[in-house]
Amino acid sequence: MAWNEPGPNRDPWNQGPGGNKRGDGPPDLDEMLRRLKARLSGKGPRTPGGSSSGVPKALVGLVVALVAGLWLSTGFYVVDEQERGVVMRFGAYARTTDPGWGWHAPWPAEKVEIVNVTQVRQANDRATMLTKDENIVDVELTVQYRVSSAEQYLFSVADPDMTLRQATKSAVRETVGRSEMDFIITEGRQAVADRTKQLLQDRLDMYKCGLIVTEVNLQQAQPPEAVQSAFADAIKAREDQQRVKNEAEAYANDRLPRARGAAARQLEEASAYRDQVVARAEGDASRFSQLVAEYRKAPKVTRDRLYLDTMTQVLSQSSKVLIDVKQGNPMFYLPLDQLLKNSPKADEYDFSNSSGSGANRAAPNPQDSGRTRDRGRQ
Known part of the structure; x- marks a missing residue:
């Protein structure tokens, strides 16, 4: 029955045994609740249309279907190319979905968490640490990382990013504690960064944080401010030593090949002179042997010939x-x-x-x- 229909006693607030029939007082709340309950249960007075509340059954079904459709539509979601969707059923892990359209059972049965797995994140750490040779060094480094497993990132640890920061502190302290100060602040900077990256990744894998370290950069490694000038002088002296050593090596590389070449040339000249002298001596000996043989055959002719040849040779230059x-x-x-x-x-x-x-x-x-x-x- 509609309360605003014309006619007497049509006011729903003033009907019933305990109602205010004159309509000059507040409605009875208990009576109103009883009537509402009766209408919802179908026991109230029926109208000619066949509905106890005056609303057609078809309209009720349409409303229910519309509400159900809207409820089911809340389960649709979209995952971008750089993301992954993690579906949870009553708070527990159910599945991981790839980029594209997806659907899950609407709340409260299931819900989805979108995790970016390609974004490179960054964490900075700066601390004063003790080295292997009992010196103090100030270290500042930057860690770049990203999500490797969306499931582990959401369910393995409570705060993966905070866990990475704590693991970074532990890894860099262990690396610095096993290295000497001169090595850290000079040629060992890259080695310290690589060792820290390896230790950090091993700890993250052990904790199953779902993170992968892409880069560790050692931004700064220097002694405390009070002794920086002394270390700067020591570093400058070391650099001068290396420069002089390089110059000496360059000079040696320039002089040694020349000396080797000169020695080889002298050896070749000596060998050639030896061969020349030996060949000349052998020729003179052979010629003398032939002259002896001819002299024995004709001594006077040979003497005259030798005299004439000798005089010709001597006087030709006069x-x-x-x-x-x-x-x-x-x-x-x-x-x-x-x-x-x-x-x-x-x-x-x-x-x-x-x-x-x-x-x-x-x-x-x-x-x-x-x-x-x-x-x-x-």
Whole structure:
């Protein structure tokens, strides 16, 4: 029955035994609840339409279907390419879905958690630590990581990111504690970062955090501020030592090949000189043996031939012209200018004045001529 229908006693608040029939007072709340309960249970007064509440059954079914459809539609979700969907059934892990459209049973049966598995996250750590040689060093490093397993990331530990930060502190302290300070602040920076990355990943795998470390960068490693100047001087001295060592090695690399080349050249020259001397000695010995054989056959001819050859060899390099005055006419004209042109010392004489005898030009000193004559007679 509709309360706003025309007619007497149509007010639902003023009907019933305990109702206010005059409508001048507040409605009875208990009566109203009883009537509402009766209508919902189908025991209330029926109307000609066949519904106890005055609403058609078809309309009720439509409303129920619409509400059910809206409830079921809340189970649809979309997972992006860089994400993964983790479906939980009554709070427990059910399945992991790949990128794309998905559906799960609506709340409260199931719900989905979207986890980004490609985003590179970052954690920074800075602390003062004790090294193996009992020195103190300030270390600052950055850890880059991402999610490797969405299931482990959500269900293995309560706070995976905080667990990674704590594991980073433990790993870097262990690495620094096993290294000396000079190694950490000089050439060992990359080795410290690599060792820290390995230890950190081993701990994360043991805890099943679902995280993978992509990079560990050692941003800073230096001694405390109070002793930084002393360490700076020590580092500068070490760098100077390395520079001088490199220069010495460069000089040695330049000089040693030259020395080796010069030594090899001298050895080759000595070997060539040895072969030349030996060959010449062997040739002289062979020639002497042949001369001995010829001398035994004709001693006088051989002596004359040797004398003539020797004199030819000796006098061919001289600028003197020998004339046998006793056996010939000393005024006999000779083409001394043509003879001396073929001499090695022809540039010592001037042939511009061709007057006079050739004997006077060739032997201007009588003593030389006399000695030459005596030597010729001998």
